Amino acid sequence: MPMIGKFPLRRTLRYLKEGKVHFKERVRVFTITYNTFGEKCQGARDFVFYNLQQLQYNNPKVQMQTLTNLTPSPYIQCFLDGCEEVLIDIDNFSQSEIVERLNKVLGKSELILAAEELARRQLVNPAHFGRRFGRKCICQVDGQVTCPGEVALPKEMRGKYRDMKAGCCLKAGKGRIQIGLPDVDDEQDAALQTSV
Incomplete structure:
Protein backbone atom coordinates (compact mmCIF):
# COMPACT_ATOMS: atom_id res chain seq x y z
CA MET A 1 0.00 0.00 0.00
CA PRO A 2 1.49 3.34 -0.94
CA MET A 3 2.03 5.88 1.81
CA ILE A 4 -0.05 8.63 0.22
CA GLY A 5 -2.41 11.06 1.86
CA LYS A 6 -2.74 12.77 5.19
CA PHE A 7 -1.05 10.75 7.96
CA PRO A 8 -0.88 7.44 6.06
CA LEU A 9 0.28 5.49 9.11
CA ARG A 10 -3.37 5.40 10.22
CA ARG A 11 -3.94 2.71 7.61
CA THR A 12 -1.19 0.34 8.77
CA LEU A 13 -2.13 -2.84 10.60
CA ARG A 14 0.22 -2.11 13.48
CA TYR A 15 -1.44 1.25 14.12
CA LEU A 16 -4.94 -0.24 13.92
CA LYS A 17 -4.13 -2.96 16.46
CA GLU A 18 -2.92 -0.38 19.00
CA GLY A 19 -6.46 0.84 19.66
CA LYS A 20 -7.34 0.87 23.37
CA VAL A 21 -11.14 0.78 23.23
CA HIS A 22 -12.87 -2.60 22.86
CA PHE A 23 -16.63 -2.17 23.22
CA LYS A 24 -18.79 -4.48 25.31
CA GLU A 25 -20.92 -6.98 23.39
CA ARG A 26 -24.09 -4.95 24.05
CA VAL A 27 -23.01 -1.99 21.88
CA ARG A 28 -24.59 -2.08 18.42
CA VAL A 29 -24.33 1.47 16.99
CA PHE A 30 -21.74 4.19 17.72
CA THR A 31 -22.45 7.75 16.54
CA ILE A 32 -20.24 10.80 17.04
CA THR A 33 -21.58 14.27 16.26
CA TYR A 34 -19.14 17.19 15.98
CA ASN A 35 -18.47 20.42 14.06
CA THR A 36 -15.69 20.90 11.53
CA PHE A 37 -14.90 24.34 12.98
CA GLY A 38 -14.41 25.88 16.43
CA GLU A 39 -12.20 25.17 19.41
CA LYS A 40 -14.85 23.25 21.38
CA CYS A 41 -14.79 20.42 18.83
CA GLN A 42 -11.03 20.13 18.32
CA GLY A 43 -10.76 17.03 20.54
CA ALA A 44 -13.66 15.37 18.72
CA ARG A 45 -12.07 16.14 15.33
CA ASP A 46 -8.75 14.69 16.48
CA PHE A 47 -10.55 11.62 17.85
CA VAL A 48 -12.26 11.01 14.50
CA PHE A 49 -9.02 11.61 12.58
CA TYR A 50 -6.71 9.43 14.72
CA ASN A 51 -8.84 6.96 16.69
CA LEU A 52 -11.99 6.15 14.73
CA GLN A 53 -10.20 3.70 12.42
CA GLN A 54 -8.77 1.87 15.46
CA LEU A 55 -12.24 1.76 16.96
CA GLN A 56 -13.66 0.27 13.76
CA TYR A 57 -10.87 -2.31 13.54
CA ASN A 58 -11.26 -3.47 17.16
CA ASN A 59 -15.07 -3.55 16.99
CA PRO A 60 -16.04 -4.95 13.58
CA LYS A 61 -19.63 -5.80 14.59
CA VAL A 62 -20.46 -2.24 15.68
CA GLN A 63 -21.95 0.19 13.18
CA MET A 64 -20.04 3.50 13.22
CA GLN A 65 -21.41 6.88 12.05
CA THR A 66 -20.00 10.39 12.04
CA LEU A 67 -22.34 13.36 11.80
CA THR A 68 -20.90 16.81 11.20
CA ASN A 69 -22.23 20.36 11.71
CA LEU A 70 -25.63 19.39 13.15
CA THR A 71 -25.44 20.66 16.74
CA PRO A 72 -23.41 23.38 18.47
CA SER A 73 -21.80 20.97 20.97
CA PRO A 74 -20.15 17.62 20.21
CA TYR A 75 -21.40 14.37 21.75
CA ILE A 76 -21.25 10.59 21.35
CA GLN A 77 -24.43 8.55 21.17
CA CYS A 78 -24.42 4.76 21.45
CA PHE A 79 -27.31 2.36 21.01
CA LEU A 80 -27.22 -0.88 23.00
CA ASP A 81 -29.19 -4.11 22.98
CA GLY A 82 -32.74 -3.76 24.27
CA CYS A 83 -33.30 -0.25 22.82
CA GLU A 84 -31.05 1.39 25.41
CA GLU A 85 -29.27 4.62 24.55
CA VAL A 86 -26.10 6.15 26.04
CA LEU A 87 -25.15 9.82 25.54
CA ILE A 88 -21.62 11.01 26.31
CA ASP A 89 -20.84 14.72 26.30
CA ILE A 90 -17.40 15.46 24.81
CA ASP A 91 -17.57 19.27 24.75
CA ASN A 92 -14.05 20.76 25.30
CA PHE A 93 -12.54 17.30 25.79
CA SER A 94 -9.16 16.38 24.33
CA GLN A 95 -8.62 13.31 22.17
CA SER A 96 -7.07 11.26 25.00
CA GLU A 97 -9.85 12.25 27.44
CA ILE A 98 -12.45 11.02 24.94
CA VAL A 99 -10.66 7.67 24.61
CA GLU A 100 -10.45 7.30 28.42
CA ARG A 101 -14.10 8.17 28.90
CA LEU A 102 -15.27 5.78 26.17
CA ASN A 103 -13.19 2.98 27.65
CA LYS A 104 -14.57 3.67 31.13
CA VAL A 105 -18.24 3.86 30.10
CA LEU A 106 -18.57 1.31 27.27
CA GLY A 107 -15.23 -0.52 27.10
CA LYS A 108 -14.25 -3.95 28.35
CA SER A 109 -11.95 -4.16 31.34
CA GLU A 110 -8.36 -5.42 31.11
CA LEU A 111 -9.35 -8.60 32.95
CA ILE A 112 -12.06 -9.44 30.41
CA LEU A 113 -9.72 -8.70 27.49
CA ALA A 114 -7.05 -11.01 28.95
CA ALA A 115 -9.61 -13.81 29.46
CA GLU A 116 -10.86 -13.43 25.86
CA GLU A 117 -7.29 -13.54 24.53
CA LEU A 153 -0.33 -49.34 1.63
CA PRO A 154 -1.31 -50.63 -1.81
CA LYS A 155 1.67 -51.84 -3.83
CA GLU A 156 1.23 -49.02 -6.33
CA MET A 157 1.95 -46.49 -3.61
CA ARG A 158 5.16 -48.14 -2.42
CA GLY A 159 8.36 -46.78 -3.93
CA LYS A 160 10.14 -50.14 -4.12
CA TYR A 161 7.33 -51.79 -6.07
CA ARG A 162 6.92 -48.79 -8.38
CA ASP A 163 10.66 -48.65 -9.18
CA MET A 164 10.91 -52.39 -9.79
CA LYS A 165 7.90 -52.28 -12.10
CA ALA A 166 9.52 -49.48 -14.09
CA GLY A 167 12.73 -51.53 -14.43
CA CYS A 168 15.09 -49.06 -12.86
CA CYS A 169 15.77 -50.58 -9.49
CA LEU A 170 18.81 -49.22 -7.69
CA LYS A 171 20.98 -51.63 -5.75
CA ALA A 172 24.06 -50.75 -3.77
CA GLY A 173 26.90 -53.20 -3.52
CA LYS A 174 30.62 -53.05 -2.90
CA GLY A 175 30.89 -49.25 -3.07
CA ARG A 176 29.06 -48.81 -6.38
CA ILE A 177 25.47 -48.52 -7.54
CA GLN A 178 24.17 -50.98 -10.08
CA ILE A 179 21.22 -49.82 -12.11
CA GLY A 180 18.96 -52.51 -13.51
CA LEU A 181 21.71 -55.17 -13.46
CA PRO A 182 21.34 -58.61 -11.92
CA ASP A 183 23.29 -59.41 -8.76
CA VAL A 184 26.85 -60.55 -9.44
CA ASP A 185 28.44 -63.16 -7.19
CA ASP A 186 31.84 -62.54 -5.67
CA GLU A 187 33.39 -65.31 -7.84
CA GLN A 188 31.98 -63.84 -11.05
CA ASP A 189 33.13 -60.38 -9.93
CA ALA A 190 36.69 -61.65 -9.34
CA ALA A 191 36.68 -63.44 -12.71
CA LEU A 192 35.59 -60.27 -14.47
CA GLN A 193 38.34 -58.26 -12.80
CA THR A 194 41.11 -60.79 -13.70
CA SER A 195 39.96 -61.04 -17.30
CA VAL A 196 40.16 -57.31 -17.78
Missing part, protein backbone atom coordinates in the same frame (compact mmCIF):
# COMPACT_ATOMS: atom_id res chain seq x y z
CA LEU A 118 -6.61 -16.73 26.48
CA ALA A 119 -9.82 -18.34 25.18
CA ARG A 120 -8.97 -17.30 21.62
CA ARG A 121 -5.55 -18.93 21.86
CA GLN A 122 -7.02 -22.20 23.13
CA LEU A 123 -9.44 -22.61 20.24
CA VAL A 124 -8.83 -25.87 18.47
CA ASN A 125 -7.84 -25.44 14.86
CA PRO A 126 -8.76 -28.54 12.85
CA ALA A 127 -5.66 -28.08 10.70
CA HIS A 128 -3.34 -28.77 13.65
CA PHE A 129 -2.27 -32.28 14.56
CA GLY A 130 0.25 -33.76 16.96
CA ARG A 131 0.55 -34.66 20.63
CA ARG A 132 -0.93 -31.42 21.97
CA PHE A 133 -3.95 -31.37 19.66
CA GLY A 134 -7.05 -33.50 19.13
CA ARG A 135 -5.53 -35.55 16.32
CA LYS A 136 -2.27 -37.41 16.82
CA CYS A 137 -1.55 -37.96 13.12
CA ILE A 138 -2.72 -36.55 9.80
CA CYS A 139 -4.03 -40.00 8.91
CA GLN A 140 -6.96 -39.37 11.28
CA VAL A 141 -8.25 -36.58 9.02
CA ASP A 142 -10.95 -37.71 6.60
CA GLY A 143 -9.66 -38.17 3.08
CA GLN A 144 -6.03 -38.78 4.07
CA VAL A 145 -4.11 -42.02 3.55
CA THR A 146 -4.01 -44.18 6.66
CA CYS A 147 -0.72 -44.86 8.45
CA PRO A 148 1.30 -47.74 6.95
CA GLY A 149 1.72 -49.13 10.46
CA GLU A 150 -2.03 -49.70 10.80
CA VAL A 151 -3.06 -50.63 7.26
CA ALA A 152 -0.60 -51.69 4.58
Whole structure:
Protein backbone atom coordinates (compact mmCIF):
# COMPACT_ATOMS: atom_id res chain seq x y z
CA MET A 1 0.00 0.00 0.00
CA PRO A 2 1.49 3.34 -0.94
CA MET A 3 2.03 5.88 1.81
CA ILE A 4 -0.05 8.63 0.22
CA GLY A 5 -2.41 11.06 1.86
CA LYS A 6 -2.74 12.77 5.19
CA PHE A 7 -1.05 10.75 7.96
CA PRO A 8 -0.88 7.44 6.06
CA LEU A 9 0.28 5.49 9.11
CA ARG A 10 -3.37 5.40 10.22
CA ARG A 11 -3.94 2.71 7.61
CA THR A 12 -1.19 0.34 8.77
CA LEU A 13 -2.13 -2.84 10.60
CA ARG A 14 0.22 -2.11 13.48
CA TYR A 15 -1.44 1.25 14.12
CA LEU A 16 -4.94 -0.24 13.92
CA LYS A 17 -4.13 -2.96 16.46
CA GLU A 18 -2.92 -0.38 19.00
CA GLY A 19 -6.46 0.84 19.66
CA LYS A 20 -7.34 0.87 23.37
CA VAL A 21 -11.14 0.78 23.23
CA HIS A 22 -12.87 -2.60 22.86
CA PHE A 23 -16.63 -2.17 23.22
CA LYS A 24 -18.79 -4.48 25.31
CA GLU A 25 -20.92 -6.98 23.39
CA ARG A 26 -24.09 -4.95 24.05
CA VAL A 27 -23.01 -1.99 21.88
CA ARG A 28 -24.59 -2.08 18.42
CA VAL A 29 -24.33 1.47 16.99
CA PHE A 30 -21.74 4.19 17.72
CA THR A 31 -22.45 7.75 16.54
CA ILE A 32 -20.24 10.80 17.04
CA THR A 33 -21.58 14.27 16.26
CA TYR A 34 -19.14 17.19 15.98
CA ASN A 35 -18.47 20.42 14.06
CA THR A 36 -15.69 20.90 11.53
CA PHE A 37 -14.90 24.34 12.98
CA GLY A 38 -14.41 25.88 16.43
CA GLU A 39 -12.20 25.17 19.41
CA LYS A 40 -14.85 23.25 21.38
CA CYS A 41 -14.79 20.42 18.83
CA GLN A 42 -11.03 20.13 18.32
CA GLY A 43 -10.76 17.03 20.54
CA ALA A 44 -13.66 15.37 18.72
CA ARG A 45 -12.07 16.14 15.33
CA ASP A 46 -8.75 14.69 16.48
CA PHE A 47 -10.55 11.62 17.85
CA VAL A 48 -12.26 11.01 14.50
CA PHE A 49 -9.02 11.61 12.58
CA TYR A 50 -6.71 9.43 14.72
CA ASN A 51 -8.84 6.96 16.69
CA LEU A 52 -11.99 6.15 14.73
CA GLN A 53 -10.20 3.70 12.42
CA GLN A 54 -8.77 1.87 15.46
CA LEU A 55 -12.24 1.76 16.96
CA GLN A 56 -13.66 0.27 13.76
CA TYR A 57 -10.87 -2.31 13.54
CA ASN A 58 -11.26 -3.47 17.16
CA ASN A 59 -15.07 -3.55 16.99
CA PRO A 60 -16.04 -4.95 13.58
CA LYS A 61 -19.63 -5.80 14.59
CA VAL A 62 -20.46 -2.24 15.68
CA GLN A 63 -21.95 0.19 13.18
CA MET A 64 -20.04 3.50 13.22
CA GLN A 65 -21.41 6.88 12.05
CA THR A 66 -20.00 10.39 12.04
CA LEU A 67 -22.34 13.36 11.80
CA THR A 68 -20.90 16.81 11.20
CA ASN A 69 -22.23 20.36 11.71
CA LEU A 70 -25.63 19.39 13.15
CA THR A 71 -25.44 20.66 16.74
CA PRO A 72 -23.41 23.38 18.47
CA SER A 73 -21.80 20.97 20.97
CA PRO A 74 -20.15 17.62 20.21
CA TYR A 75 -21.40 14.37 21.75
CA ILE A 76 -21.25 10.59 21.35
CA GLN A 77 -24.43 8.55 21.17
CA CYS A 78 -24.42 4.76 21.45
CA PHE A 79 -27.31 2.36 21.01
CA LEU A 80 -27.22 -0.88 23.00
CA ASP A 81 -29.19 -4.11 22.98
CA GLY A 82 -32.74 -3.76 24.27
CA CYS A 83 -33.30 -0.25 22.82
CA GLU A 84 -31.05 1.39 25.41
CA GLU A 85 -29.27 4.62 24.55
CA VAL A 86 -26.10 6.15 26.04
CA LEU A 87 -25.15 9.82 25.54
CA ILE A 88 -21.62 11.01 26.31
CA ASP A 89 -20.84 14.72 26.30
CA ILE A 90 -17.40 15.46 24.81
CA ASP A 91 -17.57 19.27 24.75
CA ASN A 92 -14.05 20.76 25.30
CA PHE A 93 -12.54 17.30 25.79
CA SER A 94 -9.16 16.38 24.33
CA GLN A 95 -8.62 13.31 22.17
CA SER A 96 -7.07 11.26 25.00
CA GLU A 97 -9.85 12.25 27.44
CA ILE A 98 -12.45 11.02 24.94
CA VAL A 99 -10.66 7.67 24.61
CA GLU A 100 -10.45 7.30 28.42
CA ARG A 101 -14.10 8.17 28.90
CA LEU A 102 -15.27 5.78 26.17
CA ASN A 103 -13.19 2.98 27.65
CA LYS A 104 -14.57 3.67 31.13
CA VAL A 105 -18.24 3.86 30.10
CA LEU A 106 -18.57 1.31 27.27
CA GLY A 107 -15.23 -0.52 27.10
CA LYS A 108 -14.25 -3.95 28.35
CA SER A 109 -11.95 -4.16 31.34
CA GLU A 110 -8.36 -5.42 31.11
CA LEU A 111 -9.35 -8.60 32.95
CA ILE A 112 -12.06 -9.44 30.41
CA LEU A 113 -9.72 -8.70 27.49
CA ALA A 114 -7.05 -11.01 28.95
CA ALA A 115 -9.61 -13.81 29.46
CA GLU A 116 -10.86 -13.43 25.86
CA GLU A 117 -7.29 -13.54 24.53
CA LEU A 118 -6.61 -16.73 26.48
CA ALA A 119 -9.82 -18.34 25.18
CA ARG A 120 -8.97 -17.30 21.62
CA ARG A 121 -5.55 -18.93 21.86
CA GLN A 122 -7.02 -22.20 23.13
CA LEU A 123 -9.44 -22.61 20.24
CA VAL A 124 -8.83 -25.87 18.47
CA ASN A 125 -7.84 -25.44 14.86
CA PRO A 126 -8.76 -28.54 12.85
CA ALA A 127 -5.66 -28.08 10.70
CA HIS A 128 -3.34 -28.77 13.65
CA PHE A 129 -2.27 -32.28 14.56
CA GLY A 130 0.25 -33.76 16.96
CA ARG A 131 0.55 -34.66 20.63
CA ARG A 132 -0.93 -31.42 21.97
CA PHE A 133 -3.95 -31.37 19.66
CA GLY A 134 -7.05 -33.50 19.13
CA ARG A 135 -5.53 -35.55 16.32
CA LYS A 136 -2.27 -37.41 16.82
CA CYS A 137 -1.55 -37.96 13.12
CA ILE A 138 -2.72 -36.55 9.80
CA CYS A 139 -4.03 -40.00 8.91
CA GLN A 140 -6.96 -39.37 11.28
CA VAL A 141 -8.25 -36.58 9.02
CA ASP A 142 -10.95 -37.71 6.60
CA GLY A 143 -9.66 -38.17 3.08
CA GLN A 144 -6.03 -38.78 4.07
CA VAL A 145 -4.11 -42.02 3.55
CA THR A 146 -4.01 -44.18 6.66
CA CYS A 147 -0.72 -44.86 8.45
CA PRO A 148 1.30 -47.74 6.95
CA GLY A 149 1.72 -49.13 10.46
CA GLU A 150 -2.03 -49.70 10.80
CA VAL A 151 -3.06 -50.63 7.26
CA ALA A 152 -0.60 -51.69 4.58
CA LEU A 153 -0.33 -49.34 1.63
CA PRO A 154 -1.31 -50.63 -1.81
CA LYS A 155 1.67 -51.84 -3.83
CA GLU A 156 1.23 -49.02 -6.33
CA MET A 157 1.95 -46.49 -3.61
CA ARG A 158 5.16 -48.14 -2.42
CA GLY A 159 8.36 -46.78 -3.93
CA LYS A 160 10.14 -50.14 -4.12
CA TYR A 161 7.33 -51.79 -6.07
CA ARG A 162 6.92 -48.79 -8.38
CA ASP A 163 10.66 -48.65 -9.18
CA MET A 164 10.91 -52.39 -9.79
CA LYS A 165 7.90 -52.28 -12.10
CA ALA A 166 9.52 -49.48 -14.09
CA GLY A 167 12.73 -51.53 -14.43
CA CYS A 168 15.09 -49.06 -12.86
CA CYS A 169 15.77 -50.58 -9.49
CA LEU A 170 18.81 -49.22 -7.69
CA LYS A 171 20.98 -51.63 -5.75
CA ALA A 172 24.06 -50.75 -3.77
CA GLY A 173 26.90 -53.20 -3.52
CA LYS A 174 30.62 -53.05 -2.90
CA GLY A 175 30.89 -49.25 -3.07
CA ARG A 176 29.06 -48.81 -6.38
CA ILE A 177 25.47 -48.52 -7.54
CA GLN A 178 24.17 -50.98 -10.08
CA ILE A 179 21.22 -49.82 -12.11
CA GLY A 180 18.96 -52.51 -13.51
CA LEU A 181 21.71 -55.17 -13.46
CA PRO A 182 21.34 -58.61 -11.92
CA ASP A 183 23.29 -59.41 -8.76
CA VAL A 184 26.85 -60.55 -9.44
CA ASP A 185 28.44 -63.16 -7.19
CA ASP A 186 31.84 -62.54 -5.67
CA GLU A 187 33.39 -65.31 -7.84
CA GLN A 188 31.98 -63.84 -11.05
CA ASP A 189 33.13 -60.38 -9.93
CA ALA A 190 36.69 -61.65 -9.34
CA ALA A 191 36.68 -63.44 -12.71
CA LEU A 192 35.59 -60.27 -14.47
CA GLN A 193 38.34 -58.26 -12.80
CA THR A 194 41.11 -60.79 -13.70
CA SER A 195 39.96 -61.04 -17.30
CA VAL A 196 40.16 -57.31 -17.78
